[in-house]
Amino acid sequence: MELITAVDALAGLLSLPQESDGKEAERQLRLQVVMARSEAENLVQDYLSQQGPPFSDNSKPPTLKMENLPVMDSMALPSSPWKRLSLSLSAFLSFRGWFASVIDWQKSLNPKSRELLKSLENSRIRCMAISSNLGGLLGQNDYPAPSSPTVSSAYKQKVAGFLVCRNYYDLLVQTEKDLLILIAESSV
Numbered sequence: 001m002e003l004i005t006a007v008d009a010l011a012g013l014l015s016l017p018q019e020s021d022g023k024e025a026e027r028q029l030r031l032q033v034v035m036a037r038s039e040a041e042n043l044v045q046d047y048l049s050q051q052g053p054p055f056s057d058n059s060k061p062p063t064l065k066m067e068n069l070p071v072m073d074s075m076a077l078p079s080s081p082w083k084r085l086s087l088s089l090s091a092f093l094s095f096r097g098w099f100a101s102v103i104d105w106q107k108s109l110n111p112k113s114r115e116l117l118k119s120l121e122n123s124r125i126r127c128m129a130i131s132s133n134l135g136g137l138l139g140q141n142d143y144p145a146p147s148s149p150t151v152s153s154a155y156k157q158k159v160a161g162f163l164v165c166r167n168y169y170d171l172l173v174q175t176e177k178d179l180l181i182l183i184a185e186s187s188v
Helices: 002-013 022-049 081-109 114-138 154-186
Strands: none
Touching: 022 114, 022 154, 081 114, 081 154, 114 154
């Protein structure tokens, strides 16, 4: 129960002020995304280094198709930054459940990797805050709780965890680009 209280408190610290105007909310959300992106970039490498071979080798990490895992396909994105941000919101909501599962898997696969577990939990918390603030910016504050995906084998759990970390980073990069477009449009 104490962890939930600390998580809720941190998520509250990462929330944007309610009285912010639209332009300021966009700027604050972008800063929040930039900080999360910086952490997520390190998370991908940290995650791989803790999984053992073939993940920790310098070769290309293995991948699998994971059902319901958000993927940023730049060729399939709509042209409107508002529509892309709406898709990003859906992805951030989904990643909340994925991160919860990855944390559970890593607790059994790599219980001594406290720094990795802490980084994954921080990413989950940032994901919660970004989805909340992005939902507020888009006027979409009513959404269902994320489901926690299940993956059967340890190998697939490791692959899924890698894909979650990598795809989360890709989502943050795209979200930052879209917020920069909105900020530039609203400052004209």
